[in-house]
Amino acid sequence: MLYQEAVRYLLTLGRELASPSHTRAQKFDLRNITVLAERLGNPHRAYPCVHIAGTNGKGSTAAMLDSILRTAGLTTGLYTSPHLERINERIRVSGQDISDADFAVTFHHILACIEELLASGALPAHPTYFECLTAMAFDHFAHGCHSERSPAPQGAGRSEESLRPSSAHCHSESAAADEESAFPSPSPRTPVDFVVFEVGMGGRLDSTNIVTPEVAVITQIDFDHENYLGHSIEEIAAEKAGIIKRNAFVVSAAENPAACAVIARRAAEMNARLVELDTAWRLEDVRSDFGCFRARAFASGSSAGLDLAPHLPGRFQLRNALTAAVAARLLADRGICVPDGSAGRGFSITDSAIERGIASAVWPGRLERLQDRPALFLDGTHNPAGARELLRFWQEEFPASPYSDRGESRANEVSRGSRIILVYGAMRDKAVDEIAGLLFPHAAAVILTQPRQPRAISAGELARLTRHLAQDLQVVEVPEEAVEEALDLAAPDDAVFITGSLYLVGDLRRWWFSRSAVRATPARSAPV
Secondary structure, three states, rough: OOOHHHHHHHHHHOOOOOHHHHHOOOOOOOOHHOOOOOOOEEEHHOOOEEEEEEEEEEHHHHHHHHHHHOOOOEEEEOOOOOOOOHHHHHHEOOOOOOHHHHHHHHHHHHHHHHHHHHHHHOOOOOOOOHHHHHHHHHHHHHHHOOOOOOOOOOOOOOOOOOOOOOOOOOHHHHHHHHHHOOOOOOOOOOOOOOOEEEEOOOOOOOOOOOOOOEEEEEEEOOOOOOHOOOOOOHHHHHHHHHHHHOOOOEEEOOHHHHHHHHHHHHHHOOEEEEEEEHEEEEEEEEEEOOOOEEEEEEEEOOOOEEEEOOOOOOOOOHHHHHHHHHHHHHHHHHOOOEOOOOEEEEOOOOHHHHHHHHHOOOOOOOOOEEEEOOOOOOOOOOOOHHHHHHHHHHHHHHOOOOOOOOOOHHHHHHOOOOOOEEEEOOOOOHHHHHHHHHHHHHOOOEEEOOOOOOOEHHHHHHHHHHHHHHHEEEEOEEEEEEEHHHHOOOOOOOOEEEOOOOOHHHHHHHHHHHHOOOOOOOOOEOOO
């Protein structure tokens, strides 16, 4: 099965959440992924892992922890969602996306097992899009597909022969014999040393939650996906805390007192060792280096510190960096062994590896600066908590914008400094009124657009709901044209921000780097 056919098949299953009305129709439990993983030989048990849940910050934290482990010399797997540009981004080995060929072969294995399980009645329904991708990640990290990992050009397929299935563990003997006659022998399979899994949504019933991690991590908790996770912080926190297993080690970066209480209660019930970030660690000498924050971190009662200097803009990334560092310290203290034949081997995560791993971590689409003069940023803010962090970034890095920390007008200063031009598009199931209320009054101009997704709210409807919040509001339905309009409006010292949806950010990021002519030379993933 070719790569493009595999992607098209997955898309027929729907993305993570097709629309808010599907809430009651979709089944959320762990039966499908448990049955499918068992049929695959429980590949998720072949390697140690860390499991990360939370409302905001879990992707950045996962990327930083993955970078730390690679800096320590490990071969890592990283499973995250959603993707920005290509579905391959979700499954990474040693910092590289799964190749098109490996994606297609792995999907073939999973689909063959699914069809067999459906035929036998072991599966009552076809696994979802996210369940299929999770099973693919489990299997790929345990077995790989090809000894050579040279990805095909973006969007390119491979020949049928190059995408042959191996003598798969989920096929019958006769099927395997047929395949052996049609395809070359499978390449050797090499497992990764360690995997970092990011929860897709929630935690308790997320399909990643059949893993037993060495450390469970919970990042900030706030409101998002309320139709699925609950309408109170306590309910949402309970879903996130569902990743805590019995006798586990847990790092919590939650700040909300109600969320902290829920997490502490769950940890006590499961006899888990809980490390609360704000109790166990402190930051000193916090400073900004052109929007990228750095600090020295100390464990309580210790004078030996860690230098945290993430190359990811925003004060919030300092907390994500500390979360990743504390999880890495726990792994180091526990002396985790990684697969190595039948014996296993230990590995060492030094403070130097932690510091260097955090400094070298990359996580696109989160306050990512694409160019200067005017500055152009991509930011996947899609909930109120993220909007508050984006507003804080504006206040800290663009103090001459037409607002003050109290939200009062400072129009007399606009000509002497930067203005914010905001390009915004969102999904219907997001708190667009609250996000708009936080951001729109502080932008000199707001350009509303529409992501190319069925769940997207139309730019016209968004204008009807939010026009009263903006000083200057325009509707440009085509996202690329909205960006061009924003750049036309911006003076060299102004800043253009594209935000509201990761789907919007991903589409425009792909467009930006593929366009033949730009107003200014882009500096990909450049610091602020």
